[in-house]
Amino acid sequence: MHRYRTHTCGQLRPSDIGQTVRLSGWCHRIRDHGGVLFIDLRDHYGITQCVADPDSPAFKLAETVRAEWVVRIDGRVRQRPAGTENADLSTGAVELFITDMEVLGPAAELPLQVAGDQSYPEETRLKYRFLDLRRDKLHANIIKRGQVVDSLRRRMKDGGFFEFQTPILTASSPEGARDFLVPSRLHPGRFYALPQAPQQYKQLIMMAGFDRYFQIAPCFRDEDPRADRLPGEFYQLDIEMSFVTQDDVFAAMEPVIRGVFEEFGGKPVTPSPWPRIPYAESMAKYGSDKPDLRNPIQMQDVSEHFRGAGFKVFARILEAPKTAIWAIPAPGGGSRAFCDRMNSWAQGEGQPGLGYIMFKDGGAQGPIANNVGPERAEAIRAQLGLKDGDAAFFVAGDPEKFVKFAGLARTKVGEDLNLVDKERFEFAWIVDFPMFEWSEEEKRVDFSHNPFSMPQGGLEALQTQDPLTIKAFQYDIACNGFELASGGIRNHRPDAMVKAFEIAGYGEEDVVERFGALYRAFQYGAPPHGGMAAGIDRIVMLLVGAQNLREVALFPMNQAAVDLLMGAPSDVTPKQLRELHIRLNPPEKK
DSSP: OOSSOSSOTTOOOGGGTTOEEEEEEEEEEEEEETTEEEEEEEETTEEEEEEEOTTSTTHHHHTTOOTTOEEEEEEEEEEOOTTOOOTTSTTTTEEEEEEEEEEEEOOOOOSSOSSSOOOOOHHHHHHTHHHHTTSHHHHHHHHHHHHHHHHHHHHHHHTTOEEOOOOSSBOOOOSSSOOOEEEOSSSTTOEEEOOSOSHHHHHHHHHTTOOEEEEEEEEEEOOOOBTTBOSEEEEEEEEEEESOOHHHHHHHHHHHHHHHHHHHSOSOBOOSSOOEEEHHHHHHHHSSSSOOTTSOOOOEEOHHHHTTOSOHHHHHHTTSTTOEEEEEEETTOOSHHHHHHHHHHHHHTTOSOOEEEEEETTEEESHHHHHHOHHHHHHHHHHHTOOTTEEEEEEEEOHHHHHHHHHHHHHHHHHHTTOSOOSSBOEEEEEOOBSEEEETTTTEEEESSOTTBOBTTHHHHHHHSOGGGOBBSEEEEEETTEEEEEEEEBOOOHHHHHHHHHHTTOOHHHHHHHSHHHHHHHTTOOOOEEEEEEEHHHHHHHHHTOSSGGGSOSSOOOTTSOBTTTTBSOOOOHHHHHHHTOOOOOOOOO
């Protein structure tokens, strides 16, 4: 017999009744029923109920074990008494009568209970992550993550993609976030950087003549904490393809992402082809470039109904350039109590309030309705397609300034009125992102998305158009209010690359210095190419229904970018610093 086990704790079935077997695992729960001990023994594969009574040779030892002790149990498989079967367990039709037991690893008093679903502070969960990972839900999430990665990898290979591994130690590159720097011992005063993404490498792979690349790539960004991104590092499905248009990328990747969600999601998934929503339309209708399309609310511009109307606040706002009034329809929201709640919520978001019109009792009610009059109120109702019992909320001013709040209000209305269909995955491609944007902070034109993307219209557009009107071949995948993937068709012409960077304030020498490898590669026959990257963590989070990315990562940091388990970041020794020729100059503690 094997030293530790002949079977796993999820393996025994009625066909094994009568056999003598050996199991090893953790004591999940221990119950004493009138002198009869029940030990639920758990391992990676499942749980088996083990039983010891005073006639068992191992009874005295069994009385001493506690939760999370690791034990070896020998015993005889028998059928559970009628009425005690557990349909929730794969082994629920049988139990193991204990004939021998050995303690392999006793456990100290637990800082958190593994059995059950009690809530614990994040600090405790992360410091004792090895215990947290034993808990059913988190354990299942991590297993699901591995299965999702396997599925993605299989689907990519079936699609003709080849897996590559790009370097982890590379050069610092302005990808939009701060780099994590690694000092070089052999080259004093110089630094490597951990890759924010394999962007340049994957394009160079296309320059090298390979056709379809993918990688489950680790990415490192020294960013401030964000709710929708793990601090420090994350993983993405990274993709690049040669001789492709935007449509080719969509055709290759949509079945991969859709297939994974159909395989693991357990909910309906948007059928192909997915909607393609221009960025400007997405912002105008949903107030977001990653809209939750399960929410049926679409905002509309209702400025004309307020121009010269009796509601002086909105009329005066519209006298200024670049201003508008947007309406947020609220089907079923036509009650004073709901409108007051929304107004209070808006004030809590730092707004002066949230104007509204209620449509009820065959007319329009509320301060705005009283000021604009019944004809204009009716015209607003008709434009929005609302009926008796509905309401409309309004945001006013410069859309560039209020669009984020408008999107939040749309989400709030949809959630509070139970309009969001939680039982599906709604996908869309967001396309036609602006190539450039105006940086108010630096008073100059800057890249708005990815500096390596091809502008629509190519070099001619860069030479003749107002930069702020140029659209790029850039696209995102939005799902249920999250950005799951981002990509673009690349700018593979060196003259167009230099011109794009010139518009953003960089000279050719800057391009050569920062992106020398790409710039050189483009001189020697560069194929048209494009790709994307999809966030593994976010995909798994949606598939398992988690609310936090730390629920789908093995050993995450906390929101302060501290690894409570391993104690990182940590101090290093003077000897290590001397070897790296580094002298510390930390800020003084206040």
